[in-house]
Amino acid sequence: MANGDAQASALSSARTVNQQLASNGGAEKEEQERAGAARKGGASSFTCRRARRGCRSWATCTSWARCRTRACASWRAATGPSCFLRLGSVPTLVVSSAEVARGGDEGARRRLLQPPRHAGARRLSYDHKDVAFSPYGDYWREMRKLFVVEFLSARRVRAADYAREAEVDKLIGRLSSAGGKAVQLEDHIFGLMDGVIGTVAFGNIYGTEQFAHKKHFHDVLDEAMSAKAGFSTEDYYPNAAGRLVDRLTGAAARRERVFRDLDAFFDTIIDQHLVDPSSRATTPGGHGPDLIDVFVDLMEERRQRQAGSHHFTRDHIKGLLSNVFTASVDTSSVTMVWAMAELIRRPAMLRKAQEEVRTVVDGGGRERVHPDDVSKLRYLKAVVKETLRLHRRCRCCCRGRRCGTPEEFDPDRFDGDDGVVDFNGTHFELVPFGAGRRMCPGMAMGVATMEFTLANLLYCFDWELLEGCGWRT
Numbered sequence: 001m002a003n004g005d006a007q008a009s010a011l012s013s014a015r016t017v018n019q020q021l022a023s024n025g026g027a028e029k030e031e032q033e034r035a036g037a038a039r040k041g042g043a044s045s046f047t048c049r050r051a052r053r054g055c056r057s058w059a060t061c062t063s064w065a066r067c068r069t070r071a072c073a074s075w076r077a078a079t080g081p082s083c084f085l086r087l088g089s090v091p092t093l094v095v096s097s098a099e100v101a102r103g104g105d106e107g108a109r110r111r112l113l114q115p116p117r118h119a120g121a122r123r124l125s126y127d128h129k130d131v132a133f134s135p136y137g138d139y140w141r142e143m144r145k146l147f148v149v150e151f152l153s154a155r156r157v158r159a160a161d162y163a164r165e166a167e168v169d170k171l172i173g174r175l176s177s178a179g180g181k182a183v184q185l186e187d188h189i190f191g192l193m194d195g196v197i198g199t200v201a202f203g204n205i206y207g208t209e210q211f212a213h214k215k216h217f218h219d220v221l222d223e224a225m226s227a228k229a230g231f232s233t234e235d236y237y238p239n240a241a242g243r244l245v246d247r248l249t250g251a252a253a254r255r256e257r258v259f260r261d262l263d264a265f266f267d268t269i270i271d272q273h274l275v276d277p278s279s280r281a282t283t284p285g286g287h288g289p290d291l292i293d294v295f296v297d298l299m300e301e302r303r304q305r306q307a308g309s310h311h312f313t314r315d316h317i318k319g320l321l322s323n324v325f326t327a328s329v330d331t332s333s334v335t336m337v338w339a340m341a342e343l344i345r346r347p348a349m350l351r352k353a354q355e356e357v358r359t360v361v362d363g364g365g366r367e368r369v370h371p372d373d374v375s376k377l378r379y380l381k382a383v384v385k386e387t388l389r390l391h392r393r394c395r396c397c398c399r400g401r402r403c404g405t406p407e408e409f410d411p412d413r414f415d416g417d418d419g420v421v422d423f424n425g426t427h428f429e430l431v432p433f434g435a436g437r438r439m440c441p442g443m444a445m446g447v448a449t450m451e452f453t454l455a456n457l458l459y460c461f462d463w464e465l466l467e468g469c470g471w472r473t
Helices: 003-022 026-036 064-079 098-102 106-111 119-124 138-152 154-159 161-176 185-200 217-229 240-249 251-275 291-305 314-344 347-362 371-376 378-390 443-460
Strands: 048-050 082-087 090-095 463-465
Touching: 119 217, 119 251, 138 154, 138 291, 138 314, 138 443, 154 161, 154 443, 161 185, 161 371, 161 443, 185 217, 185 314, 185 443, 217 251, 217 314, 240 251, 251 291, 251 314, 291 314, 314 347, 314 378, 314 443, 314 463, 347 371, 347 378, 347 443, 371 443, 378 443
Parallel strands: none
Antiparallel strands: 048 463, 082 090
16 A cells, blocks of 8 residues: 555544544543553562472563553553554554454455565565465465464364373473472473474474574574564665665664574475475374475475466465464463463462362362363463463554553453453454454464463462562562
């Protein structure tokens, strides 16, 4: 869309949403006043350990998300539920109200089907050959359907239980074997997610092995996410001047370095599946070919057909792999680390979550949480919802009237609602996976892995802050 057309469209949408809000009157004003009264506070860090059975574990993070939430509340108090900005040469409409987001017109929704054009996303998606950043159209619909059917459907999510159980067993074993030494929980959780995705999708090829030269595996994901979604001058000045600034600041060089590292990893995955197609084994447990087998078969089929359908090359496979690797591993891992961080610094909430898990599992006389137990853990599900609301990784979450103190971590806001507010894209109070046609298709896979892993960590170990960390509420 041309800049002039985009600006006119955004201004029109801004006027529309503001007109919709006029009818809300006093309720919106009351919400703005409440947001403007948000308390100020700084960042802090914490360290946690596992006391049960003699093992200590720790993870370090900062509460910058709370500061960000307060800043958003202050912004809304000053500007109202919608406003128009120009970020460089990019017109931007900011909507901070669930009611307004829900009530947008059809034209605005269609415009949102087209993803933003970011320099990092373009490079790491092999010129938009993935699902997340490809333009809305026939190719996007076909690839999304392929993703869902072969990797993310309810049947596939359930079939991946064997991989989740195996990787959780390994995680519990590694933490138990650490004795009294400190363990960086973040590395272990990222390793678990890499194990699940490597088993289910990549044919037993793991990023932790391919990037063993890195000090921490999660650094690879951090660099990839930064290159894909971090600040780039070219994003806001998409011309020669913006590209020059990125070169001078080193942003372009960092982007290329990350691209080369990931490209080599993806080549390794594809080459292993091309060496001897006739001998490709099914995934462990006899659950059929992995996702890369499906992609390779499609590439060969399109190469032989050479007409009538979209081309599907090696770069298309790599673009799709970039979604699987970064989105599946990074977002779920970060959410689990934040969930543990928030619980450990709040002993009362931690005890409540542990009591729920142990009551359910001990009644069955088992040593581990079983996938069937997770559906009974209402408070744990509320913890996951609240973590996704407060510590969103990629998508944004609208905050409606139910969030009276949006900067506070409070699972009770979702506990007992019997699923009234869920993240399936129909409740705009909570949209960590997006909504509409471009909603993240990996929601079910990610949530199943997060809930199952967190349940086992809470069941198998006792957690507490190390002395002197000073980050307790």
